[in-house]
Amino acid sequence: MIVVGYTTNRFGQAALDHGIAEARLRDSHLKVINSTSGESYSDPDFAQQAEVRDVQARLEASGVPFEFTQPVGVDAAAELLTAMDRPEAELLVIGLKHRSPVGKLLLGSTSQRLLLECPKPVLAVKPYEG
Structure with missing residues (x-):
């Protein structure tokens, strides 16, 4: 199973694109x-x-078997990490935003937490800017 952290922006679209390709x-x-x-x-x-x-x-x-969920009232990182704890989870795909060091310090970073805490491979992608 490929787990995709989806958001409604170009970073979420990039994660979805790469998640489909990986699946x-x-x-x-x-x-x-x-x-x-x-x-x-x-x-x-x-x-x-x-x-x-x-x-x-x-x-x-895409022809790829999928499940789309929208949990409410949860921490995004915790929800993705829980999905990655399942035995069939192979890879986590997330969109990565560029943030300044001050922005990371003040706001924290879901992506940083996922990269550090996920026990399985994480594919962090950015949208193509070409």
Whole structure:
């Protein structure tokens, strides 16, 4: 199983693209997780119904078996790490944003936590800027 941490931006799209490619390469299935802590009224990284339909249509068109989940009230890193604890989990794919050292210090970094704590391989990708 390839686990993808999905967000509704170009970083999430890059993670999804690479997750699909890895699932094809490994003849595996995808578990796409788009979570929110639910602490704010609106979370821009949490997919709304129209985008969920678009992502699911894209996954169906890819031909890769998949599961798309949207847990609410959870820590994103903890949710992804829990998925990676499953025996069938092979690889975690995340989008990586560039942040300044001060930004990392003040806000913390979900990506940094995942890279450090995940017991299995992590593929951190960026969108193509070409």
